[in-house]
Amino acid sequence: MIVDDSAVVRQAISQTLAVDPGIEVIAAAADPLFAMRKMEVQWPDVIILDIEMPRMDGLTFLKKIMSERPTPVVICSSLAERGAEATMNALSAGAVSIITKPKMGVKQFLEDSANDVVQAVKAAARANARRLAPRTAVNAPLPKLSADAVITSGLGSGASMVRTTDCVVAIGTSTGGTQALEAVLTRLPAVCPGIVIVQHMPERFTAMFAERLNGLCEIDVREARHGDRVVPGRALIAPGGKHMLLTRSGAQYAVEVVDGPLVNRHRPSVDVLFRSCAKFAGRNAFGVIMTGMGDDGARGLKEMHDAGASTVAEDESSCVVFGMPKEAIKLGAVDTVLPLDRIPAAILRAGKS
Structure with a gap:
């Protein structure tokens, strides 16, 4: 209707x-x-x-x-x-x-x-x-590009990193993700690992979404800007219409916000973020894939897993759409499958390990 x-x-x-x-x-x-x-x-x-x-x-x-x-x-x-x-x-x-x-x-x-x-x-x-209830002739489809269109594959120094630097948490989500992210981020204390997030959302809405979450959360939530540092107690949300990548300079993590083609028909793409985390954080990263349609993020999470990162997928019972997590599980990219209400505790454990 x-x-x-x-x-x-x-x-x-x-x-x-x-x-x-x-x-x-x-x-x-x-x-x-x-x-x-x-x-x-x-x-x-x-x-x-x-x-x-x-x-x-x-x-x-x-x-x-x-x-x-x-x-x-x-x-x-x-x-x-x-x-x-x-x-x-x-x-x-x-x-x-x-x-x-x-x-x-x-x-x-x-x-x-x-x-x-x-x-x-x-x-x-x-x-x-x-x-869904709130918690307290068709144009020819665009070509489905992989993360190769934005960031090259292959493990960088992150693959051999020991756990001596801060943990970086990378979260990818789509359909139903606004509520899921609210449920997770509002349960995190002010001292928690630095977080980078891709939520499939149009331009202009991500800034307002981040502002709304920032008013609800103990942690600092903001729409990412090029060069923003990833630090404990802060969550950076990729801007709509841009890709976000994790980078590293010495012991410090930051993000790059860049233009580029659609990846898996999305910009920002979860695969792009996850691949960058595999390259530059390696085993110091913690990957989370949550509710969403399609398979964006599944291959990137597998790259994180292969680089030594711990990985989690939201389980079917709590997903609005069990698409992205299901595809990641099928690829063997997931260490643990958890309901939404147990993901915040897993993030905190990752920051202490």
Whole structure:
């Protein structure tokens, strides 16, 4: 079901999804009140939801859905600052992902982004609905590049490092990851290992996401800037639209924020971050892969594992989408599989080992 007050948007999304035989648009509504009437007749598997609408806003509607019958919701939001803030609140309330739309030229934008829209709906359809409630002709797909497009493979000095430098924790996540990261980071004390994070998220939203987490956490959470140091008690989140790599100068770790092609159809890519951790931190790193669709991060986590790093995957029972962890487990990249609520303790143990 598509819920958006713009007839142009409803039509453009409907036409985009109609091309894929695996997706049926059962209804479109101009606001949540109309949508609720239609949902009394047939409940959708996935809802595409705008935020700013007449009579009832999308965030209020989302909270109502999650309290009564948790259903995968994809937010279709403007990139405007006001829309971005509301979208972050929606992710916190249980939405699984974001489709960004401009204020002008929306129809052309959605047509150009047809593959992204289809993939967002398919990812949402695979979401574990029990994990969604908030916790206290399609364009040809882009080529699926590997991390080789950004950083060369092969172990650097990190492979032979002994555990004499600070532990670096690398976390990769996607669909459902905003809630998962909140659950993990809010349980870490101010003194914990330095953390580097890739969360698949569009530009501009990562800064707001980091700011929100920083207000909730004891640790310092910020969107990464080129050259930022990785130090205990700090978590750096890769900016949307950029790759983030770990680097090392002597005993000090820092991050590089760089442009580059999409890797596994993502930028930032978890594989890119994890490979850099394998090269420059080696056995001093601790890798964590959590909820998300696809396989980004699986090969990078295997490289970390082969470099001597300890690795953890979130288990299926706590994942919104058990895609990325499942692929990492299949590759033999994972030492331990843990439910989400046990990952913070594992991070702290890694920092003491």
